[in-house]
Amino acid sequence: MLGYFSIVGYADVKLYFMKKLKPITAYLASTLLLLTAGFVGNAQTQPLQIKYWLGMSQPSSHLFEVTIEVAVPEDEKLRSLDFQMPKWSPGRYAVFDFAKNVQEVKAREACPAGLDCTTPNLTITRVDDQTWRAELGSFRHAGMSLMFSYKVFANDLSGTFSQLDAHHANLNGGSIFMYLVNHKQDPVALSINVPKSWHIVNARTERKDQSEYQFPNWDIMTDTPTEIGADWTDDEFKVEGKTYHVVVHSLGKEGAKRPALVRDLQKIVRAETAMWGPPEFDSYTFLFHFANDGKSGDGMEHLASTQIIMPGALADKDMLEETIDSAAHEFFHVWNVKRLRPLELGPWDFTRPANTRGLWIAEGITNYYGHLMQRRAALWNDQRLFAALVDQITEVENSAGSKLMSAEESSLSAPFIDDAPHAQQTNLANTSVSYYAKGEALGLVLDLLIRGKTNGKASLDDVMRRMYEEFYLKSPNASYYLRGRGYTAEDFEKVVSQIAGSDMSEFFKRHVRGVEPPPYEEACAQVGLRFLRTPQAPVTIGIVGDDSEEINFKIGSLRPDSPAAAAGLQVGDVITLFGGNRFTPLSYLKVLARYKPGDRVQVNFLRGGRPLTTTVTLGTPQVFNFRIEENPNASTEAKALRVAWLNGR
């Protein structure tokens, strides 16, 4: 048993791995030197040797078998060890309570290799909804290990959950691996036992058939999504000396498009690297699933990889373009959020959701650049970029929630709005705005305003580079987790003002912490573009029909700030007559077109089958079509700024 227990080094895992293994006691003694005086007498903070064993002996059961082996130090005061399942995992901010899929938790002593011994089970106490306590009792044999084991059910192909079935294992560690309480920072080893003919691949795979991995801590292990199966492919390319793996598991036809996928990814990597400079890693892994089930879709960023799941097959129309769109976003995260990060995003407390005001920067500005980079990589033309930007602006400016929720508040609401399941009905559709779309809109406006203010000498690119340099590369390490330190909302605002060469606090007050729409027209004018908006309809009533109803107009959604709401109408009401005219999913637009704002109209409707009437006072337009187009009369200077923006100069 001792023979297989790999000891993991502190600062340089690889280097340590190459050295001969030290005896456990020597290892523990050497770690003492690295610890602060405060640790003495507190066995809980003394680093432990931790190794994870992952098995999947019955793939069709969807049950991963996890054993956590811990070398327990000889310390009379240490009476128990707590093992905890995180409530959520980084990158998706909803609370999922992964503990709900844990079963058959056990603990025993490890049996030394070569000896025939029967080891007694240790007592396990469930402490709370996410924590199990292994009582060490009489566990005091020098050099022996605790084996804490459990099974975890996993049958979701996603960027957050995991899946084990007869076809493959796809692993996101946060949903599978418990950490030791107070020891999340300790180095860990991982050994994976896979079914015959299955192969393991992740960002740390260095050779074929590798099954042993070393990580500096639990966070990095769970930041390394892993694919295990018989039929994935691995293509490779290099950009500026770095190796990129394109791992694809296709569950549908590829239509011979894989070479095009690899080619276009390379263009994205070049465009984004051109902005940021060379990334920190030696190799990076794009891990794709073409699920071909019409529903599974996700993208998740990691330090040296991304997991992207598309609902269709690569051969499908537009699938290549949609995949590249996801990849352009996720790869930008290599810098923005995975390394340059808001203060609250790492290391994490997994007993409660993360609360940060910075997701509009981490996600929204990433979304902006994900689109812009496709233009800089020459995969999109100008019109395609403008259309993508306008889509996001439309989502923000036409939503009732954007009048109530700021970009910072949206970030703080992430645990509720980032794919969170809701058992109770909520009003979030009317009260929230996406930090992706709002952040993208703010990113665009900030970028163009800075370019205008500085006559093209600076841009949002400079803001992001300065932030990366100051907070990631140059700041002293604030914790065991990664380089540098996280930034605050105020740090970002300060750097924007520095780069813009003028005080931008009013912008942040009104458009980032406030709900006032950012100055789109002014921003677009800086680069010789026009920002146009036209009403979607001449009058507003504020209702949308229920898609599932073809014959009757049943209210599917209703704006709280609309004439319909003021008249007392509600979701589920069926409108029969509008000013005496039949009101149906087919006729309603024609009927509404006969009126103008201010008209008072009698509405007959059914509520729970009961006929009722009310009077609606039609309002001025609340929803618009937006457009960004070239201004043919733009100055030469503005046109030059546009060329620089679109091409990354």
Ligand SMILES: [Zn+2]
């Ligand atoms: Zn797979």
Ligand SMILES: [Zn+2]
């Ligand atoms: Zn993202």
